[in-house]
Amino acid sequence: MKSSKLSIKFRITFWYTLVFSLILALVFFYIYFLSKSYSVHDLQEELKDESADILENLYDKSSRNDILYNADWTKFYDDNVSISLYDKNSSFINGVLPEHFPDKVPFINNKVRQIKSDKNIWLVYDYCYEESPEDSIWVRSIASYGHWSRILYNMLWIFAVLFPITVFISAFVGYHILKKALQPIYTISDMAKEISFSVNLSKRIETSNTHDEFSYLADAFNSMIAKLEKSFEKEKQFTSDAAHELRTPISVIQSHCEYCLDELKLTDSVREEIEIIYKKTTYIGQLISQLLTISRTDKHSFKPQKEEVDLTLLIESVIEELQQKAAYKNISLLFEYIPQNESYIIQGDTMLLMRMIYNLIENAINYGINGGCVWINLIKNQENTDIIIKDNGIGIEKEHLDKIWNRFYRVDKSRSAGEGFGLGLSMVRFIVDIHGGSIAVKSKPGYGTTFTVSL
Template identity: 30%
Template sequence: MKRINKLIKKIDPNSLRLRLTAGVAAFSILGLGSLASWTGWRMQQILIESHKKNIEEIATQVPHDVEMLSKMVPQEKAISQAIDNFKNNNTLVWIENLDNKVLVKSNTLIKSSNFHENQLFSLRRIPIKPKVVQINNSYFVLCSDSLKIQGKIIGNISVAQDITRDQAMFIAMIQSVGVTSVFVIVIMASAIAFYIQRSLKPLRELSQMTEVISADDLGKAQLYFDKAPTEIKQLAETCNMMLSRLSESWEKERQFVSNVSHELRTPLTIVHGYLQSVLRRQQNLTEIQKEALETAASEAESTISLLQDLLELARADHGNLHFNIENCILNDVVSEVVEMADKYSDRNIIIEAPTYLIEVKADYNRLKQVLLNLIDNAVKYSEANSPITLKLSRQEDEGCIQVCDMGYGIPLQHQSRIFERFYRVDEARNRTGGTGLGLSIVKTLVEGMGGKVSVRSKLSEGSIFTVCLPV
């Protein structure tokens, strides 16, 4: 039962395989069912037609014999002799007068009981054309005609032939055909499902191949299917062309960002330097001029910082971001970073470290940059009176640092994208003016040092950013 439940859970109702299998199976059932129904109906018609022909011959022959014999013997005797001359197993012939009274009947309905005979005699409006009638569990073909002697109607002749045995054989055959059809449909559905699964294998392979392609692999990624159907090959070629266009577009975008960042940083640095020089000689400046220059200098400094971040990411994209990996004591790095952060912020920063030293492999300066970015992020998105905590720990072959704040928190739907470039959680980040690059740089630097970074957050409870590096 558990296996069946697991199998049902694995079935995707929207999968192409299930839809094709269900569609082909439905059409197979409809086609085979229609064919079986038509075959059964046609065979029954052939069976009944053969009996009808016999009945019509009997209904025509008996009146002719009665009229011939009535010329030689009295009428009652002629009728009796005509009926006696007729002998056919499973067939009952009887003659009624105009008052519907049975004058004479044959004694040849061997396999039918008197009850069936009485039932047949009691029928009214027996059709002129042969017709199948069911009486209890027996089947009869009935036919009647007027009995004329010398042009005068003296009564009716009725003929009933028992076809119960043939009907039973026919029903048994139909049931056998039905069971066989169900078995054939099951076999066909299984074979179709297997064939469709094999046919869709190139599509699954295509999906798996494209799933692992990242932005850095766009220029190298190529999809090849030598033995796949023509349609799959065409789809693979289309995907290759699309990947090539995406690679060119991505490369142009990265080159553009790199060039713009590099070209703008120098003039902005010069402008910022002039603004700082003017502010240092502020004796002749009014308060309004001083405020305007301070604002311009602040914005220039922010823009330079943004351009520096963009250059860092551009170098990482081109593989030009180099790391000086060495053994670092996490306890010392965190202490130094907290001292640096205290100079620029009055926020209370708490260090929770074990008594033993934790040594990791990392770039000392890059690691300080990562921690400063995370502390700056925590300062921006938490209340001014709330503390920030740095927790150090060792987990198997990794040394970990957790930067914890008690800020606004990050909605769950945004946590998977928080490390993307320029991605910002509007509710909080619009209030602080973040560029959306800080966490992206953190992720790039940590992964460049062979580590990993993650976030765990709840709204109104704060966030925990965890950086783990190899020991």
């Protein structure tokens, strides 16, 4: 199942707005239909009440003739209800008929009906008064429903206009309230990114005294970081202690090997064995040296000693140092740059920058092919200086490119061909980071690798 790319606050706002819209619509339509029902019911009761008043006059013999033939129109119109009287043949006797009421509407006894015309809607109530089977009078009460119909229609229009406005305002306000409520999450996230970028586990998230869910989350995060910091400190201390303890015996073994090779008369087989021992102790000595360097740079208090560094002189010095190693594999080291009025001078730690360039060029030699080339280009841009180191060696598979910066990581095919500890590129990345630069790598198996450092 695909994960949603929408933020939590957007999703919560969406569902809140949807539920709010449904509730608002339900409340409105409930009020609408309730108003419609009550308006119809009230009109029906009004029709029956007015008919009852006329019927009282008909039952009273003293006022019957007056209501049938002599009463003025005010007797037949009250509270927007018009009353009219008809004989048994549906002929009009007396009363008031509202304007535009249709002719020849049939009579149905004791039932309220809705009659529609082109210009109005009417509620009609008929009641048959029978003094005898041969003598009956129809009392018709008529009320206009158009007024209420227009009110209800206007209610629908008002709702149609106000509904989207209300929903938008509620969504807007809800989104910003939610954004403010979730601000501690962004604070925790930013601090986590800062810790990840700076690799400084001593930093902590500031917690409030609110004792809410976010406060508990921050406390849990701080507790986790504290445990990680303690574990890493133990690991660093062990690395440093082990490197220091191993350095002295390795140096003693190397010095004894040098003495035997230089001063003693040895058989060829013994000399070969001592040379192997010397070579391996030199290898271990280099590993210890790199471990000590990493141990020092891992400390949070470590600060690079920045000064003006001429990159052209630095690169030439490293090339001279690695020339013999490159010649052993018949690899050419080609350094190219465009001379400019201003030299390639940057602010940086000379020893660390030399180590960075050394590791990159040595890496290119180790994994280059016999008779190949290593190109070192220096390019000055407006904002920074690029150091590009390219080889035509065995290359690196795409799936390993993101992992080559990890300590002790070695790719089976592309990184096991030469010597190395899996620490060189990790140190390169660290040196680039503390100088505020960036490094990128491009590689294609069988065609070589290109590292680009921007400082």
